Amino acid sequence: MRSAVIGFVLGVAFLQTRASLPAVWQLCGLLLLALLPAVAAYKIPDPCLKYACFKSAANMLAGALFGMAWAALFAQYYLRHELPAAWEGRDITVIGTIDSLPSHSESGARFIFAVEKVLDQDGVSPIVPKRLALFWDQTAGQALPVQVQPGARWQLSVRLxxxxxxxxxxxxxxxxxxxxxxxxxTGYVRSDQKPELQNRQLQAFVFSPGNLIEVLRSRLRERILQALPEHRYAGVLVALAVGDQNAIDQSDWEVFNRTGISHLVAISGLHITMIAGMFAAIMAALWRRSFFTKAALPLLLPAQKVAALSGALAALCYVLLAGFGIPAQRTLYMLLTVALALWSGRITSVSHVLCAALAVVLLVDPWALLWPGFWLSFCAVGVILYASVGRSLAVAAEGKSRVARSLGVLKMAGATQYAVTIGLLPLTALLFGQVSLIGPLANALAIPLVGQVVTPLTLFASVLPAPLSTWLWRGAHALIEQLAVFLNWLSALPFAVWQAALPQAWTFGLALLATIWLLAPRGWPLRWLALAGWLPLLLDNGSRPGAGEMWVTALDVGQGMAVLIETADHRLLYDSGPAYSPESDAGSRVIIPYLRARGITGLDALVVSHNHDDHSGGALSIMNSVKVNAVYSSLPLEHPIVRAAADHRRCLDGQDWQWGGMKFNMLYPDLDHYSAREAALAASRKHDARNSHNPNTDSCTLKITYGEHAILLPGDVETAQEMKLIASHAGQLKADVLLAPHHGSGTSSTAAFLAEVDPQIAMFQVGYRNRFRHPQRQVLERYQALGIETLRNDQDGAIMLKFGASITAGTYREQHRRYWYGR
Structure with a gap:
């Protein structure tokens, strides 16, 4: 069975790396092929050791073929409900129910909408998927998002x-x-178009088991927030109770991540397991004592089976309270598998139960292995088994004093924590590119405090009336508050986190072998030498341009700009992407994760071209996360980015500098432009008039030359600035690569400017179906008529250029093709 499950996992994993799905007839062929090795393995008798390897290989092959077919069938079924391209960006009126706990923020509300009916549009019935991910802006329509409650039936005008x-x-x-x-x-709620199509609530609550659970979650969230007004960590208690993490501040998340306890600040597998274990232990103790009656219940049903059933039911209730999220489901399936094995009395080995749980998880969710939580969960269990099964970790309790038993428990807990920390180190480095060095210490305090005290208190308070519930929640909050003081101190330590690039395959494999060696039983020779196997992983600086190379990466940040320029020794970032909402921006969501994965801990320079959110939105997040030596910008001197910069320099025509083989020339703006801008701003303030200055006209225009090749980065310059550049820098604008001015707007990329630059490649940093309709069709046709190769973030993902003897171009969606991209 174990070899078949391993093959099944490999088959599912292989399918998730494919650029396209097999046809239906091919899937049928795979299922038939899977029967052949399965039958062959079945015909070999178990005691026949001579063919044992052949039997395992046949089982693995059968499992792999079945895994590929199973995952493909799932994908075929889900993909068939795709929104037709013809209905993108068109107003559609739908009737349905709020199918999730709405996530509220300053910018609006996000929720899942279950479609029941689609109204005809001009006599045509739109084809709409049954489930939509919607956003409702605070100012959209006549109803505010705060009125959106789970289980309510609404009529909404949406654009998808x-x-x-x-x-x-x-x-x-x-x-x-x-x-x-x-x-x-996905989409958003539109403002009311016609009286008969206005956004309105049709029914306050539509009964269904799912809606009832979501309403209970919503009311519990409101109770906690009302009981703890102005309490900083109230959001943590909400996350522990109902799985909604939106009320946790981003700065707190940074501390939790650095100290390695972020898995505790949610309904994680650890919490579900602890609650299930706690409930199982209580029920087993009561059952053994027959609830303090003379019923002799253990004679009717063994206490072990009652504990297994009780723990499974407690886990199910807690997962339902968490909204039945995918990560919580994985833990539930594992626990149900273990409970079923205990109930049936068919536990042959722990590895059989683990493989059974693995098979159940992937049967229900073939995409589970795409996420870090899947690997961390199963690998943590695997590490514990490897480091404990067959070994004596604690002294037997019989005949020992209470102190001795407590020390034995602590010894076993310490050994388990040590094994998990060491065992997951290579995987953590592979998944996140960083390792929390103070994580074991933080978890040693946080796991028992949060898992065995704060979480039970929070859940127990949920079923109590006020003011008892309020007192318990305040007590739980006080414990979290004191824990946060300790975590903040740990997080501030200079050695709190080891940052490294995501490892290469060989460094990860070497570290994995070293870890297995290090956790081997006592008596294995030279276990300490295994530490040397970690060095390549921990000291890996990541991929870097070679000698004579310059790399240019135009990151896909949506409707905004962010271009990373690199050589072996220097890095410059041109623009920092947009601010998506008051809570997130391209710096924290896209740029910083990319830099960390590459092992880049600092930038020699950051250029913020001008004062628009789609160019400057992520700058502060970047400056707070990595060291930035110098900031070049055209921003006003009172701007927060200027104030936060350790070394700010105003972009100015005539600036030039050189890093190794890279030459930088700032071509715009000039002093006259800044003087005119200040005069215009002073005049508007004097007459109390509206500021009509267009920040696009301030765009820092930078030309970078490397060897015989050059790239021109003009920001959002428009026609007047393009003409000024031609007049003041005639013959100096020629570049092999051009970052399309103003994202391909109709106000830029004039024929004269393109003729002067004469690029081979043009990069358009635009968001998918952006509201500005960039790039404009006539502009795109202008580039194509001149034979310029056009690359676009919305269609191609991140754009990667390598400058050397020649320029080679690649895109992320082409190099990382997956069947769900549908391009």
Whole structure:
């Protein structure tokens, strides 16, 4: 069975790396082929050791073929509900129910909408998926998002698009996340168009088991927040109770991540397991004592089976309270598998139970292995088994004093924590590119405090009336508050986190072998020497341009700009992407994860071209996360970015500098432009008039030359600035690569400017179906008529250029093709 499950996992994993899905007839062929090795393995008798290897190989092959077919069938079914391209960006009126706990923020509310009916549009019936991921802006329509409650039936006018996310190396795959949840369209609620199509609530609550659970979660969230007004960590208690993490401040998340306890600040597998174990232990103790009656219940049903059933039911209730999220489901399936094995009395070995749980998880969710939580969960269990089964970790309790028993428990807990910390180190480095060095110390305090005290208190308070519930929640908050003081102190330590690039395959494999060696039983020779196997992983600086190379990466940040320029020794970032909302920006969501994955801990320079959010939105996040030696910008001197910069320099025509083989020339703005801008701003303030200055006209225009090749980065310059550049720098604008001015707007990329630059490649940094309709069709046709190769973030994902003897171009979506991208 174990070899078949391993093959099944390999088959599912292989399918998730494919650029396209097999046809239906090919899937049928795979299922038939899977029967052949399965039958062959079945015919070999178990005692026949001569053919044992052949039997295992046949089982593994059968499992792999079945895994490929199973995952493909799942994908075929989910993808068939895709929103047709013809209905993207069109107003559609739908009737349905709020199918999730709405996530509220300053910018609006996000929720899942279950479609029941689609109204005809001009006599045509739109084709709409059954489940939509929607956003309702604070100012959209007549109803505010705060009135949106789970289980309510609404009529909404929406504008939809097919699933799309930013596509960057080492970035979060939003499109795979949507596919796993069967969300085949995203969109936003439109303002009311016609009286008969206005957004309105039709029914306050539509009964269904799912809606009832979501309403209970919503009311519990409101109770906690009302009981703890102005309490900083109230959001942590909400996360522990109902799984909603939106009320936790971003700065607190940074501390939790640095100290390695972020898995505790949510309904994680650890919490579910602890609550299930606690409930199982209580029920077993009561059952053995027959609830203090003379019923002799253990004679009717063994206490072990009652404990297994009780723990499984407690886990199910807690997962339902968490909204039945995908990570929580994985833990539930594992616990149910273990409970079933205990109940049936068919536990042959722990490895059999673990493999059974693994098979159940992937049967229900073939995309589970795309996410870090899957690997961390199963690998943690695997490490504990490897480091404990067959070894004596604690002294037997019989005949020992209470102190001795407590010391034995602590010894066993310490050994387990040590094994998990050491065992998961290579995997943590592979998944996150960093290791929390103070994580074991932080977890040693946080795991028992949060898992065995704070979480039970929070849940117990949930079923009590006020003011008892309020007192318990305040007590739990006080414990979290004191824990946070300790965590903040740990996080501030200079050695708190070891940062490294994501490891290469060989360094990861070597570290994995070293870890297995280090955790081997006592008596294995030279176990300490295994530490040397970690060195290549921990000291890996990541990929770097070679001698004579310059790399240019135009990151996919949506409707905004962010271009990273690198040589072996220097790095410059031109613009920092947009601010997506008051809570997030391209710096924290895209750029910093990419830099960390590459092992880049500092920038020689950051250029913020001008004062628009789609160019400056992520700058502060970047400056708070990595060292930035110098900031070049055209921003006003009172701007927060200027104030935060350790070394700020105003972009000015005539600036030039050189880093190794890279030559930098700032071509715009000049002193006259700044003088005119200040005069215009002073005049508007004097007459109390509206500021009509267009920040696009301030765009820092930078030319970078490397060897015989050059790239021109003009920001959002418009026609007047292009003409000024031609007049003041005639003959100096020629470049092989051009970052399309103003994202391909109709106000830029004039024929004269393109003729002067004469690029081979043009990069358009635009968001998918952006509201400005960039790039404009006539502009794109202008580039194509001149034979200029056009690359676009919305279609191609991140754009990677390598400058050497020649220029080679690649895109992330082409190099990392997956069947769910649908391009």
């Amino acid at each position: 698009k097919r699933p799309h996310g930013n596509a960057n190396p080492h970035g979060f795959d939003y499109e795979a996340w949507l596919l796993e949840r069967n969300l085949r369209a």
